[in-house]
Amino acid sequence: MKAPSFAYSKPATLAEVFDLLAHHGDGAKLLAGGQSLIPSLNMRLSSPSVLVDITGLPGLSGIVVDGDTVRIGALTTHAEIERSPEIARHLPLLAQAVKQIAHVAIRNVGTFGGSVAFADPAAEYPAVCVALDATFVLASQKGERRVPARQFFKGIYETELSRGEVLVAGEFKGIGVGYRSAFLELARRVGDYAIVGVAAHAQIAGGKLADVRLAFLGAGDRPILAGNAAAAVEGKVYGPAVVKAAQDALAKDLAPPADLYHSSATKLHLARVLTGRALTALGG
Amino acid sequence: MDHILQTSIILNGVSVTRAIPARQHLVDFLREEMGLTGSHVGCEHGVCGACTIRVDGKIVRGCLMLAVQANGCKVDTIEGLSDSGELADLQRAFHEHNALQCGFCTPGMLMAAQDLVGTRPQATRDEIRDHLSGNYCRCTGYHAIVDAVEEVLISRRGGKK
Numbered sequence: 001m002k003a004p005s006f007a008y009s010k011p012a013t014l015a016e017v018f019d020l021l022a023h024h025g026d027g028a029k030l031l032a033g034g035q036s037l038i039p040s041l042n043m044r045l046s047s048p049s050v051l052v053d054i055t056g057l058p059g060l061s062g063i064v065v066d067g068d069t070v071r072i073g074a075l076t077t078h079a080e081i082e083r084s085p086e087i088a089r090h091l092p093l094l095a096q097a098v099k100q101i102a103h104v105a106i107r108n109v110g111t112f113g114g115s116v117a118f119a120d121p122a123a124e125y126p127a128v129c130v131a132l133d134a135t136f137v138l139a140s141q142k143g144e145r146r147v148p149a150r151q152f153f154k155g156i157y158e159t160e161l162s163r164g165e166v167l168v169a170g171e172f173k174g175i176g177v178g179y180r181s182a183f184l185e186l187a188r189r190v191g192d193y194a195i196v197g198v199a200a201h202a203q204i205a206g207g208k209l210a211d212v213r214l215a216f217l218g219a220g221d222r223p224i225l226a227g228n229a230a231a232a233v234e235g236k237v238y239g240p241a242v243v244k245a246a247q248d249a250l251a252k253d254l255a256p257p258a259d260l261y262h263s264s265a266t267k268l269h270l271a272r273v274l275t276g277r278a279l280t281a282l283g284g
Numbered sequence: 285m286d287h288i289l290q291t292s293i294i295l296n297g298v299s300v301t302r303a304i305p306a307r308q309h310l311v312d313f314l315r316e317e318m319g320l321t322g323s324h325v326g327c328e329h330g331v332c333g334a335c336t337i338r339v340d341g342k343i344v345r346g347c348l349m350l351a352v353q354a355n356g357c358k359v360d361t362i363e364g365l366s367d368s369g370e371l372a373d374l375q376r377a378f379h380e381h382n383a384l385q386c387g388f389c390t391p392g393m394l395m396a397a398q399d400l401v402g403t404r405p406q407a408t409r410d411e412i413r414d415h416l417s418g419n420y421c422r423c424t425g426y427h428a429i430v431d432a433v434e435e436v437l438i439s440r441r442g443g444k445k
Contacts, residue, residue, distance in 0.1 A: 008306035103418025
């Protein structure tokens with residue numbers, strides 16, 4: 001199908017963006033890479049009165065490492081993250097995840113900030129950001145505020161962003177000594193949204209798993225941090241019994257909604273399988 | 285607020301300026317306004333890859349970019365790459381390997397293949413499959429397509445496997 005009619009504006013400053021958002025209210029939609037927004041327009045799932053193209057704004061793109069903080073500008077593309085030696089070194093979980101996002105032609109255009117702000121519960125970045133306890137920088141006419149990823153995602157396509165706010169960056173703490181990461185997802189075809197996936201991160205100290213984080217995608221209305229499964233393996237040496245304990249605890253963390261092809265029970269089973277694989281990758 | 289915007293692009297090396305409705309995506313502009321019907325419209329939501337074109341040197345989905353977003357950009361289509369000879373060896377290999385049946389996916393497939401051949405000359409068969417995974421061939425002629433791309437990679441490397 002073809003998109004409905006809308007107006008288009010490409011401001012050169014954030015101040016102009018705030019003015020446009022204030023003037024048009026809910027009728028305005030921000031356009032970054034557009035790799036989720038434009039399909040939704042083409043399918044007429046969305047009908048904004050004006051698109052505000054933010055790709056002309058200076059300073060919102062790029063990856064900056066400052067001490068142990070990695071800041072990713074909202075307009076940084078998936079392809080830039082995929083090719084970044086800084087991301088590979090400091091945020092290997094993100095480096096693994098980005099390869100699973102769609103296909104080359106989409107990764108060339110789609111942006112970090114766009115995916116986070118869109119908040120699809122089956123998308124890769126939200127789960128990675130929750131696993132790594134990232135912080136998002138939100139800007140508005142009133143200034144900037146910082147919101148932890150673990151509080152940012154509110155539901156399907158719902159976030160902490162309020163009217164007039166723009167997500168300008170994500171901030172991460174670089175990987176610490178002895179930490180390992182594993183990002184795994186199951187999809188029907190390469191590049192599809194995941195049926196279920198996990199962003200896993202832990203420290204291996206003296207052979208034991210510590211600071212274990214398992215964040216699931218496609219398993220709820222937002223990325224879900226599996227606290228019970230993580231607690232079941234915390235401080236333990238990796239082994240079959242420990243993996244089973246985490247898998248059994250998962251039922252207390254997840255109640256995945258069924259989709260067209262997979263029941264809730266199937267999704268929970270697949271999450272258990274991924275938990276086993278992830279813990280093997282981390283501690284095996 | 286503008287619903288129609290004056291937009292300038294360098295299309296296959298030629299400067300073009302048109303007043304374009306904001307809602308028109310790039311591949312519709314190319315096909316309907318410029319008569320460049322080599323880029324195909326398949327799914328119109330970024331899944332099939334039939335509309336793959338090059339913007340500022342990078343392959344993109346022509347259905348997931350508004351034509352007005354390409355203002356100031358260099359846009360290259362299958363017609364441009366074919367006329368310049370950039371794709372000649374890939375086209376020949378597709379022909380020789382019977383790597384097209386109905387031909388609907390072929391322009392997008394060639395654009396994606398050229399991106400791989402140009403950026404990753406050492407790519408393996410698995411990497412070819414991964415790179416082309418965003419381009420669907422509903423005749424399911426994938427094996428021959430991978431054969432053709434592999435042959436070109438090898439020949440551009442000087443014949444070494």
